[in-house]
Amino acid sequence: MKKEKLLSMENISVNFNTRRGVVRAVRNLSLSIDKGETLALVGESGCGKSVTAHTINRLIPMPPGIIESGKVMFNGENLLDLSEDEMQKKRGTDISMIFQEPMTSLNPVFKIGTQLADVFMTHQGMKKRDAIIKAEELLGKVKIPSPKKVLNDYPHQLSGGMRQRVMIAMALASPEPGLMIADEPTTALDVTIQAQILDLLADLKESVNMALLLITHDMGVVAETADRVIVMYAGRKVEEGSVYQIFDNPKHPYTLGLLNSLPSNDKYSSSTRLEAIDGTVPDLLTLGEGCPFANRCTFYEKKCDISFPEESSVEDGHSIWCFKASDFLKGDI
Numbered sequence: 001m002k003k004e005k006l007l008s009m010e011n012i013s014v015n016f017n018t019r020r021g022v023v024r025a026v027r028n029l030s031l032s033i034d035k036g037e038t039l040a041l042v043g044e045s046g047c048g049k050s051v052t053a054h055t056i057n058r059l060i061p062m063p064p065g066i067i068e069s070g071k072v073m074f075n076g077e078n079l080l081d082l083s084e085d086e087m088q089k090k091r092g093t094d095i096s097m098i099f100q101e102p103m104t105s106l107n108p109v110f111k112i113g114t115q116l117a118d119v120f121m122t123h124q125g126m127k128k129r130d131a132i133i134k135a136e137e138l139l140g141k142v143k144i145p146s147p148k149k150v151l152n153d154y155p156h157q158l159s160g161g162m163r164q165r166v167m168i169a170m171a172l173a174s175p176e177p178g179l180m181i182a183d184e185p186t187t188a189l190d191v192t193i194q195a196q197i198l199d200l201l202a203d204l205k206e207s208v209n210m211a212l213l214l215i216t217h218d219m220g221v222v223a224e225t226a227d228r229v230i231v232m233y234a235g236r237k238v239e240e241g242s243v244y245q246i247f248d249n250p251k252h253p254y255t256l257g258l259l260n261s262l263p264s265n266d267k268y269s270s271s272t273r274l275e276a277i278d279g280t281v282p283d284l285l286t287l288g289e290g291c292p293f294a295n296r297c298t299f300y301e302k303k304c305d306i307s308f309p310e311e312s313s314v315e316d317g318h319s320i321w322c323f324k325a326s327d328f329l330k331g332d333i
């Protein structure tokens with residue numbers, strides 16, 4: 001299938017002004033997603049995954065946040081230039097988002113049917129009766145048993161997995177959901193339900209040609225769902241490649257650490273979480289210009305403290321950002 005670019009983030013840096021100082025949450029990050037593709041953003045807690053997603057959706061609270069530089073091009077327009085009204089129209093139509101705990105996005109006082117129908121009424125100008133019919137159809141599409149009954153349920157009457165299906169249904173209420181951002185969508189669910197939700201996302205992605213930006217710290221989820229992977233560390237992209245390139249030929253010391261810390265033979269299985277690598281993530285308040293992984297890296301050299309390395313290509317579609325790249329590639333290390 002021919003690749004067509006849907007979203008590209010160019011050189012994004014996001015800071016937060018806090019009482020303790022400036023938190024440099026995301027640094028010079030570029031990424032792109034093709035139509036229909038699943039890109040996974042992985043990395044330990046606090047590395048900037050959610051801030052990246054919220055930058056796309058323009059949900060960074062400003063203040064304290066500042067998007068210091070960069071562009072977010074979506075279907076040819078820079079989302080950062082849109083007014084709040086224009087952006088509001090994009091959210092829930094062209095770009096939808098599902099979160100770890102859907103209860104926070106569903107309104108507890110309205111029935112599921114009312115909330116879902118509302119999306120059709122707002123975004124597609126439908127009459128209430130038609131919108132309810134559509135809502136029922138959509139609940140069927142996300143494989144909710146007895147959709148008619150669920151229309152009359154309140155969010156608290158559903159299980160976590162069912163609520164997540166409702167959120168996915170809401171995201172699909174748009175005629176062309178170009179991009180779905182899923183921030184830890186299955187973390188709160190047990191393993192069986194998690195697998196069902198991932199299968200559902202994969203099916204829907206095929207049938208509506210929706211792209212998925214998947215944020216997770218679960219390598220099992222990445223292996224099962226992603227086409228491409230970006231590994232982030234302390235606000236920086238350190239490695240990028242296809243899911244096969246990252247799992248079978250990881251090159252960056254951080255990615256290697258992540259994969260080595262998984263139980264053996266468990267690389268591709270579900271429910272494997274990123275285990276801690278020796279050392280701790282640096283304080284984003286005091287980060288200098290160097291590589292943020294320097295203090296935990298076995299290959300540390302003095303220059304790692306001074307500047308962040310340029311991109312080095314491993315092979316087509318696979319890159320790392322590390323001063324030792326040429327040694328890794330020659331096989332000297």
Ligand SMILES: Nc1ncnc2c1ncn2[C@@H]1O[C@H](COP(=O)(O)OP(=O)(O)OP(=O)(O)O)[C@@H](O)[C@H]1O
Nearest residue numbers: 016023025044045046047048049050051052064284
């Ligand atoms: N509103 C805010 N004010 C101050 N700092 C913030 C704010 N939002 C995020 N940050 C900081 O930005 C950094 C990146 O946070 P982010 O939530 O993107 O991490 P993450 O990789 O998604 O982690 P997790 O997996 O725990 O959600 C963190 O150090 C966080 O404390």
